[in-house]
Amino acid sequence: MDFELLKNAIADLEDEKAYELVNEVMADGGTQVEAALKACQEGMDIVGKRFEAQEYFVADLIFAGEIMSKAMEILKPALAAKRGDQVSSKMILCTVEGDLHDIGKNIVKSILEATGFEVLDLGIDVPADVIVKTAKEQGIKIIALSGVLTLAIDSMKKTVDAFAAAGMRDSVKIIIGGAPVTEDICRHVGADAWAINPQDTAQICRKWASGE
């Protein structure tokens, strides 16, 4: 199989083509599933770059997220068989306390999962103490906080401060994203990184997971 075709189908948002190709991969039980996954991830990287270059827009990311989720669903049985007991990097993702929005969070989630993360989605309106408790109990070191409303900034700051109060600040990495987030806000909140492009979020989290 020419995996360039799959990569390009994902990158060009050709959903039917992408599903046809991943179904082809699974025809023999998915012996080449890792190569298929890599092609999908490379396709999503291209989507991210096109979003950054303003060729693609948020609506395209949503479409890409759906294509990727469906493709992963088709490949899942073979992936699970290949990975066996191999542990994926686990991370927390949520919308912070006071904010009920989840569109951006869900886009990022599908991209993070496609990247190979096991994403523990805590949902929306999540208080700081719940995030800290979950991270502590499950030994999770990467935290991604999302928010759309201006009040999310205060909640993000409270979350960062809560990790500090728990003596965990130096052992976790926190990334923030969403409409009100800027570099100034990141500094104000005390997060380690910020991103508005979901691919950037995935890249930063990948670096952290590999110890960079």
Place this chain on the structure above:
Amino acid sequence: MDTQALLQERAQNRHDVFNNRIPKRVPIEVRLPMSVVADYAKVDRRAAYWDPTLLKNAAEELCRLIPSDTCVYSPTVYTPVSSQPLDAINRMMSSTGLMQHPNTMCMEPDEYDEFIEDPYAFIVDKCIPRLYKALCPDTNPGRFVFALAEEQHMRRLVSMKEMAMLQELNKKFGYPETKRGSACRVPMDWIADQLRSFDGICLDVRKRRDKLIAALEACYPMLYKIGLHPNYPNVDREAMTSFQLHMPSYLRVKDFAEVWFPTWKRQLEDYAALGMRCSAFMEHNWSEPLLDYMNELPAGTYLTFEATPPKLMKEKLGKRHVLGGGFPLANLITCTKQQIIDKTKEWLDIMMPGGQYIFSFDKTPLSLADVNLENLIAVCETVLTYGVYSNAGEPTGEVFRKEDYKHSNPPEFTSKRYMTFEQFREKYPQTPDNAKPIFESAEKAMLALMFGMSC
């Protein structure tokens, strides 16, 4: 300056901005919603929703402190008084007591044909019951009969007190009454917001494009009617039909141009042909190609913006339209006092020249934590003193002329759920002619109510 003189100055300034004249100074529109005032007053937001007059003293104090040309206290858009008695899924309260609208869907992807056949009937029969569980016999047996009447009763009680408080504040601090027009939605934004949801419409624009375009055409007569000036044909161009523009910056330019824009442009041109003016909030960051399309809109449209760079807004749209918004609210919490004074002056240097500009923030704060009060006062005081024009009274901007616009004569709005007086009288032949205005006013009010509940 005494209160009456202040009121007149404010009204005149605003009038000049909207009538192609340089005003004496830049008008300041700074408003703090009920949730922020509640935080300031240290009153539980939850209690304030049900009795905004708990905030009267705090609202007065803020009006005194913050030099705005509009009442600093602003009623809340979403309230549990309305949503909770109706068991709404589209307006919910967060754990911190703030009402929001989560991403909601009440129209399935395979329901486009039904919507196209009769959009209003689809809203009444399918969307409203899906959005408001208290209005369904299945989920609210017995009580569904009076749920809406009960909600309207509660809302009236709260609103009466709040309006009385606002009128008192207006009188005390010299704020001119806000001229109210109709509230409407761009057809595609309306279908997006709660019917198909944000992610639903993003997929529809690619996968069900023809159906979506047909749906926009089908609902046009209804939305046209809803957005008409409340006192038409007596049109006051300062009482504008308002729109919140949600989808454009999230779409490809091609999808904006082919799908989103055409019905809205038609709507604005139809209103312009009647002498009306519209206002629109341009959510998020609009790219240059999108801004070029906005110059096709009728002259004098009032555009408030969020994240689009101010130089680009002013350069592209400042001559043809009235601009507002854009000044980053986040500056209040990230800047020192001197920094924010400097930033305000830099901002005014860009936005002021040529008039047709009203100062306001890019977004509305939602909690007191979004606002550093000292900085907010500094911003307003800077606009007050630095935003003075040396050429007040000079003509400016493109002049609006009704004759420049051709009305498209959309089909009359009809629906199996919208009864005409003639249909009513067919059922009740003894109904006299003098019942007609009352009956028609009620049908129109229900149309506006159902529409508002689906936005």
